[in-house]
Amino acid sequence: MANFELMRKLSIKTDSKIVFLIIDGLGGLPREKGGGTEVEEAKTPNLDALARESICGMIDPISPGITPGSGPAHLALFGYDPVRYQVGRGVLAALGIGFDLKPSDVSARFNFATVDDEGKVVDRRAGRIPSEEGRRLCQLLEEIRLPRVTIFVKPVKEYRGVLILRGENLSGDLSDSDPQEIGVPPRRISPLSPEAKETAELVNQFVEEARRKLSSEHPANFILLRGFDRYHPFPTMTEIYKLTPASIASYPMYRGVTKLIGMELLKTGDTLAEELKTLRENYQRFDFFYVHIKKTDSAGEDGDFERKASLLEEVDQVIPEILALSPEVLVITGDHSTPAMLKAHSWHPVPVLLHSRWCRPDKVERFSEREFNLGGLGRIPATELMPLAMANALKLAKYGA
Amino acid sequence: MANFELMRKLSIKTDSKIVFLIIDGLGGLPREKGGGTEVEEAKTPNLDALARESICGMIDPISPGITPGSGPAHLALFGYDPVRYQVGRGVLAALGIGFDLKPSDVSARFNFATVDDEGKVVDRRAGRIPSEEGRRLCQLLEEIRLPRVTIFVKPVKEYRGVLILRGENLSGDLSDSDPQEIGVPPRRISPLSPEAKETAELVNQFVEEARRKLSSEHPANFILLRGFDRYHPFPTMTEIYKLTPASIASYPMYRGVTKLIGMELLKTGDTLAEELKTLRENYQRFDFFYVHIKKTDSAGEDGDFERKASLLEEVDQVIPEILALSPEVLVITGDHSTPAMLKAHSWHPVPVLLHSRWCRPDKVERFSEREFNLGGLGRIPATELMPLAMANALKLAKYGA
Numbered sequence: 001m002a003n004f005e006l007m008r009k010l011s012i013k014t015d016s017k018i019v020f021l022i023i024d025g026l027g028g029l030p031r032e033k034g035g036g037t038e039v040e041e042a043k044t045p046n047l048d049a050l051a052r053e054s055i056c057g058m059i060d061p062i063s064p065g066i067t068p069g070s071g072p073a074h075l076a077l078f079g080y081d082p083v084r085y086q087v088g089r090g091v092l093a094a095l096g097i098g099f100d101l102k103p104s105d106v107s108a109r110f111n112f113a114t115v116d117d118e119g120k121v122v123d124r125r126a127g128r129i130p131s132e133e134g135r136r137l138c139q140l141l142e143e144i145r146l147p148r149v150t151i152f153v154k155p156v157k158e159y160r161g162v163l164i165l166r167g168e169n170l171s172g173d174l175s176d177s178d179p180q181e182i183g184v185p186p187r188r189i190s191p192l193s194p195e196a197k198e199t200a201e202l203v204n205q206f207v208e209e210a211r212r213k214l215s216s217e218h219p220a221n222f223i224l225l226r227g228f229d230r231y232h233p234f235p236t237m238t239e240i241y242k243l244t245p246a247s248i249a250s251y252p253m254y255r256g257v258t259k260l261i262g263m264e265l266l267k268t269g270d271t272l273a274e275e276l277k278t279l280r281e282n283y284q285r286f287d288f289f290y291v292h293i294k295k296t297d298s299a300g301e302d303g304d305f306e307r308k309a310s311l312l313e314e315v316d317q318v319i320p321e322i323l324a325l326s327p328e329v330l331v332i333t334g335d336h337s338t339p340a341m342l343k344a345h346s347w348h349p350v351p352v353l354l355h356s357r358w359c360r361p362d363k364v365e366r367f368s369e370r371e372f373n374l375g376g377l378g379r380i381p382a383t384e385l386m387p388l389a390m391a392n393a394l395k396l397a398k399y400g401a
Numbered sequence: 402m403a404n405f406e407l408m409r410k411l412s413i414k415t416d417s418k419i420v421f422l423i424i425d426g427l428g429g430l431p432r433e434k435g436g437g438t439e440v441e442e443a444k445t446p447n448l449d450a451l452a453r454e455s456i457c458g459m460i461d462p463i464s465p466g467i468t469p470g471s472g473p474a475h476l477a478l479f480g481y482d483p484v485r486y487q488v489g490r491g492v493l494a495a496l497g498i499g500f501d502l503k504p505s506d507v508s509a510r511f512n513f514a515t516v517d518d519e520g521k522v523v524d525r526r527a528g529r530i531p532s533e534e535g536r537r538l539c540q541l542l543e544e545i546r547l548p549r550v551t552i553f554v555k556p557v558k559e560y561r562g563v564l565i566l567r568g569e570n571l572s573g574d575l576s577d578s579d580p581q582e583i584g585v586p587p588r589r590i591s592p593l594s595p596e597a598k599e600t601a602e603l604v605n606q607f608v609e610e611a612r613r614k615l616s617s618e619h620p621a622n623f624i625l626l627r628g629f630d631r632y633h634p635f636p637t638m639t640e641i642y643k644l645t646p647a648s649i650a651s652y653p654m655y656r657g658v659t660k661l662i663g664m665e666l667l668k669t670g671d672t673l674a675e676e677l678k679t680l681r682e683n684y685q686r687f688d689f690f691y692v693h694i695k696k697t698d699s700a701g702e703d704g705d706f707e708r709k710a711s712l713l714e715e716v717d718q719v720i721p722e723i724l725a726l727s728p729e730v731l732v733i734t735g736d737h738s739t740p741a742m743l744k745a746h747s748w749h750p751v752p753v754l755l756h757s758r759w760c761r762p763d764k765v766e767r768f769s770e771r772e773f774n775l776g777g778l779g780r781i782p783a784t785e786l787m788p789l790a791m792a793n794a795l796k797l798a799k800y801g802a
């Protein structure tokens with residue numbers, strides 16, 4: 001991983017700018033024997049030209065063979081050892097909606113759900129109630145009072161929300177109540193370590209109160225909690241790299257993970273065009289930009305090879321706009337692979353391209369996994385990208401005399 | 402890094418010989434878009450032919466993105482984790498001139514300098530006084546007496562020297578007095594940790610005495626100290642690898658770093674021809690040879706692409722002489738890259754070639770960064786070279802049954 005001690009010691013504040021364009025789920029697999037992957041079948045003349053002038057290679061998000069979730073995969077991109085720096089989805093959800101989480105707050109994600117008269121889950125998403133309705137129900141739940149803790153219940157989107165407990169000696173070591181299937185009752189929340197006993201009791205009490213409050217509601221008459229975690233701040237990118245980083249992402253999860261490491265969350269829209277507008281408008285204020293493209297991953301998860309390839313062609317079209325800003329370093333990669341053929345995240349390494357005045361060119365001629373295998377970066381852990389980007393931006397001093 | 406525990410356990414003393422030809426600052430960058438690097442533009446028919454029979458690849462001196470100084474870069478070549486094994490320039494300078502440093506001696510490098518009537522530095526090198534003059538002034542300073550410590554003041558070359566303090570409870574945790582600029586007075590030496598307080602006082606006292614002694618000298622009327630460190634011996638290559646290693650290098654810094662790890666310093670000259678003569682004459686007495694070529698790095702630091710390429714062509718010419726000795730393993734690489742375009746050491750990985758009867762050939766056809774990217778060694782940390790060289794020399798036993 002990026003050696004944070006070295007980075008803290010060697011990093012220098014300069015005016016040069018680094019842009020990380022992260023195409024979620026970038027890497028793919030061929031549809032048929034002898035065919036190309038989504039990346040290879042897409043027509044990407046701009047990315048191909050850029051690859052010729054860049055140094056290319058493959059990154060392993062965690063280590064060979066390991067399929068990462070989005071949280072650890074993103075942490076690795078920014079140099080954080082994803083095995084050492086672990087964070088629960090509850091914390092990411094709270095940070096992602098801009099909630100001002102304090103150290104030792106405990107958070108969990110939840111869904112509004114529908115249970116039948118016997119208390120069995122019949123719809124884990126309560127008919128995907130509109131965001132408006134979710135917001136009203138969250139306010140209702142926030143009226144609940146528990147001993148010794150303050151409760152926050154915040155809407156995320158539609159049927160999704162986040163619960164935050166603030167108080168002394170809370171633990172995030174709790175099991176989910178969401179059974180992840182229908183036809184069974186929600187689970188009772190259990191402590192996963194002895195220290196979590198009291199917190200588990202408090203949360204079960206909250207669930208009981210919530211059941212009462214929601215009993216006359218329809219279809220959202222229950223909540224299902226998951227991803228409990230206690231917030232402990234991570235070292236920020238400013239502390240480690242002396243960067244002033246900005247996050248351009250619309251999905252709460254990615255906003256959360258970048259907020260966690262100290263990026264400023266910029267207000268942006270759902271489309272690539274809106275994200276690029278945000279990049280342009282804020283280009284002078286920061287020296288590091290994370291720009292996140294989500295739809296490629298969703299297409300991969302849907303098993304839609306064509307759509308994923310066509311989304312990559314859309315990304316290709318905006319490359320000249322990014323290059324027009326002349327960032328000293330442009331990194332284009334993904335957080336992980338999501339081959340449409342697997343309809344899921346996968347362990348396959350992810351193609352990566354680093355463009356800078358100082359990168360040593362290799363023989364890569366096209367934006368393609370097959371070509372990138374032979375690139376000058378070789379196959380490296382994702383956590384090595386940040387030191388390379390910092391070096392190419394001339395933001396690292398020499399180590400030792 | 403080379404796992405020293407494994408190496409100590411598995412290494413075997415044999416007659417086979419390993420030669421490390423280290424071309425300082427070897428790796429480069431293209432002069433213009435689409436062009437070749439210094440290595441690629443140089444005409445190197447012998448190295449090209451050797452590459453075809455060798456296994457090739459790229460090494461990272463420290464880790465991707467980190468630009469190393471010469472000390473850590475060299476330690477890595479010999480398998481020493483450069484982050485764990487740190488050493489100050491003062492120690493390297495003392496060892497480099499053959500001074501018999503004892504554990505816990507504290508050393509610093511110094512320049513004779515010129516200060517004006519107000520005590521401001523006007524020339525950090527005292528007009529580059531001749532070595533003869535430097536030697537006389539060192540003798541003068543060695544007359545200084547301090548309480549509780551013995552002082553050694555030894556000339557290095559021209560205006561450069563080394564100060565060694567020997568005594569109880571000394572610390573090397575001291576700031577430099579050299580301000581590294583002119584027009585300002587030398588800095589007072591400060592302790593960088595509480596334990597160094599007494600040593601700082603002693604050294605400041607020495608500086609004061611030196612000022613008095615040199616007051617009537619011209620132009621060398623002061624000294625500027627830097628790179629304080631306390632000597633603690635490293636495990637030697639003999640202890641780790643059971644080798645009898647020899648160092649063939651003319652610059653004190655490289656003599657120092659190889660002395661530090663137990664190499665015998667062979668008397669040699671400044672030219673490649675003299676170094677090769679030293680290699681031939683001592684070939685029977687040792688089983689490991691470090692041969693250092695400095696001028697390529699200097700050309701890179703001067704930003705002289707042509708000169709660096711032409712020096713590489715000179716190196717190419719002597720390859721047959723080295724091969725005529727038939728070493729069981731010949732490794733040719735650099736300690737780091739020094740692209741003329743950057744006029745400085747850089748983070749770029751360094752091409753490496755390992756030639757032996759037992760190396761598995763790859764597809765590399767030329768001595769070139771672009772080709773070596775595709776070599777059979779892949780991209781590896783520099784610290785892995787020694788185990789590979791040992792293996793190819795059949796000097797490592799099997800691990801486990």
